[in-house]
Amino acid sequence: MLCLLLLCPSLAAAAELVVRELRDDPPAAEVLAGLHDARLLPPEPQPMLRQPAREAQWWRIEARQPVPADDAPQLVMRSPFLYRVEAWPPGARAPTRHSLYGEHADDRYSHRALVIALPGGIPAGQAVWLRVEYRSTMASPLSVEPLDQVHREDMVFMAWRSLVLTCLAVLAVLGLAFWGGTGERSYGYFSAMLVCAIGYLASISGDLRWMPGAETLFGSGPQANRIIACLGVMFSNLFQGSYLDLRRKSPLFDRLLHAGTAIAVLGVMLSLGSGPLPARVGNLALLYSALVLLLASGWLALRGERAARVVLVSWSALMVFCVLAAAHMMGLWDGPSWLGQGLAGAFALASLLLALGLSDKLLQLRRDRDHASRQATIDPVTKTFNRHGIEERLFQAVERARARDEPLSIAFVDVDRFKEINDRHGHSIGDQCLRIVSWRLRNQLRRQDGLGRYGGDEFLVVLPGHDARSAGRIAERMRVSVNCRPLSMPDASIPVTLSIGVAELGPGESMSSLFERADTALYASKSAGRDRATAAAPPEGLWTT
Incomplete structure (x- = not known):
């Protein structure tokens, strides 16, 4: 059509x-x-x-x-x-x-x-x-x-031209901002490609004729236009290769695209001279690179690559216009008078869609970073916080409690005789026991409460908004939820009990002191025969955070 x-x-x-x-x-x-x-x-x-x-x-x-x-x-x-x-x-x-x-x-x-x-x-x-x-x-x-x-027609042309060039300029600035913020080279190549597109469209059509020295730079010969065009092809290839990750996903297409980049560099060097050869080399680089990108993105899209689908959707119209414009400039056909404006619009549309694709890639990088961050704070066995994660959660809760002058309590939970379970049934059954215990503990907690595996068979529970009395009631519910019935698994049914130590954060008390009091209360529960919750004594003396 x-x-x-x-x-x-x-x-x-x-x-x-x-x-x-x-x-x-x-x-x-x-x-x-x-x-x-x-x-x-x-x-x-x-x-x-x-x-x-x-x-x-x-x-x-x-x-x-x-x-x-x-x-x-x-x-x-x-x-x-x-x-x-x-x-x-x-x-x-x-x-x-x-x-x-x-x-x-x-x-x-x-x-x-x-x-x-x-x-x-x-x-x-x-x-x-x-x-x-x-x-x-x-x-x-x-x-x-x-x-x-x-x-x-002049007014329509200027409105369209302003829209296209402004769109390209804004996207180039956004690309530079993303490049500076993420360090991803593809954003830098994207911005350089757009700057070359702006320069080529503006110089070949006279948009820059108001600029001092424009007649000497652009009006005396086609050298500047050809150099900008070849640089645009070069940066386009670098951007597409980086965005599609061709070096890792398709080394063959990566080498073919580098050949197109080399032809574009040759066009830049030849454009310093005169004659028709530089224009032919530049058009060859454009047509060859467009074909390679079309084949590469199509092949990767068939394999389910999301970035390749973005390139196919965004780049197809621009490829068609670039090929037709190149054929028009080479005298192979006589295009319509609006072909140049269509090419400019295709540049803007492709750049906008590619910018959306880059934004999607940025969001994916952020999701990967968040996932890696979560993995660094999650215990792989129980899927609760690990020691680092629950300590960070406790630190935040302490800061919030001090700022709002609210109570805060913690509970150290220990699975009684867990070593005997591991020795008798094996570590696989032991891990399953810890998972079931963590599920039952979580069922007794609110969303804002924190639960983490602090050690081998120890859990730390963070209870913001609870004083020692209410925290003791929660600890009792957690104890009963575990010992009320055995832990049922396909290969075993094991009765388990908990020993718990509870401590409330005192005014000006440090986290290390809070840990020590909760740990002392835990050992008091063990010494008293296990399967019980014990509240720690209030802190004595003056404490500094």
Whole structure:
């Protein structure tokens, strides 16, 4: 459907103008007098101008029907690139000069086209003569439009152009921010790719003609544009290879993509010179890299790679536009006048979708980090906190209790005679016993309470908001929940009891003191015959945190 849409508009307005070429540069007086009309080439199939062979030559533009002067008609020459034009409208005694860059750039109109006034229209039997300097394989469509229509199209063009370039610029800044925050190289390559895209689109279309030195940098030749384009291909390949992780997931496609990067680097070096070879090398790098990326992302997408699907969705339209634009620049086909704007829009769309993909990758990295953090604080047997995790939970609870002046208690829980269980039934049964005990303990606790395996057969319970009395009641419920019935497993049924020591945090008491008192209460329970909960005595003396 996209190809059909591209092909159909290219036939529009084909019957309005007749464009004929004079491949020579005789004096203007002779050309205007008609002395060289016999040497004019046959009319172009479509009303467009392309001169890849000479530095300066003449073009004759006739209208099939007379063009009246009532609506202030303008001859519009789209995508002029580096052409420098001298125009002789019918009846003019002196030419008007037009170019995208330099002193003849007309800031009354947007840079989408060169606009040549036809004050007398185009009467029957007369023509507009254009003397065009510079060679280019890019076609420049010609049309005659009323001045009001020119202004309307200029406003639409500028709104679209501003949207596209602003979108690319914002995404480039976000990429740099992500790169600085995460250290991921793919974000840096992404930003560099977008900067090159902005530079290429702006320089080839004249968006930067207001910049001091733009005429020297961009208007004197295609070298700067070609260098920016080749750098864009290079950074695009680096970004896609990093984002898709081709080095690890597909070494073959990684090597093929590096070959495309090498061709782009060669294009950068050749672009320092002149001639058509740099443009061909740059277009080759673009087409080759686009094909490799399409195959690589398609193959990885079939294997279920999420990043590859993002590349396929985001990059497909841009690949199509890049290939068509490259073919248009190489003179292989004549694209529609809006092909350049479609390419700019495809850049913005692809960049936006890729930015969403990068954000998804960033979220995945965060999920992986959180998962790793959880794994570092979780006991693999009971799936409760390990010693480090429960101590961190206790530290936070102590800080909160002191800030809010709320009570806080802890309970040390020990499984009685656990070594005998391991010796008699084996460590696998012992681990299963610990899991069942932890489930029964958790069932007696609130969501905000903390439970962690502190040692081999010891658990630490953090009880924020509970004083010693209420914590003792909870400890009693935990004890009863375990000893009320044996621990049932497929290979055994084992009766288990608990010894518990409870302590409440005193004013200004340190965590180490709180631990010592709870531990002393635990040993008191064991000494008294096990299967019981004992409350620790209040702290004595002054304590400092």
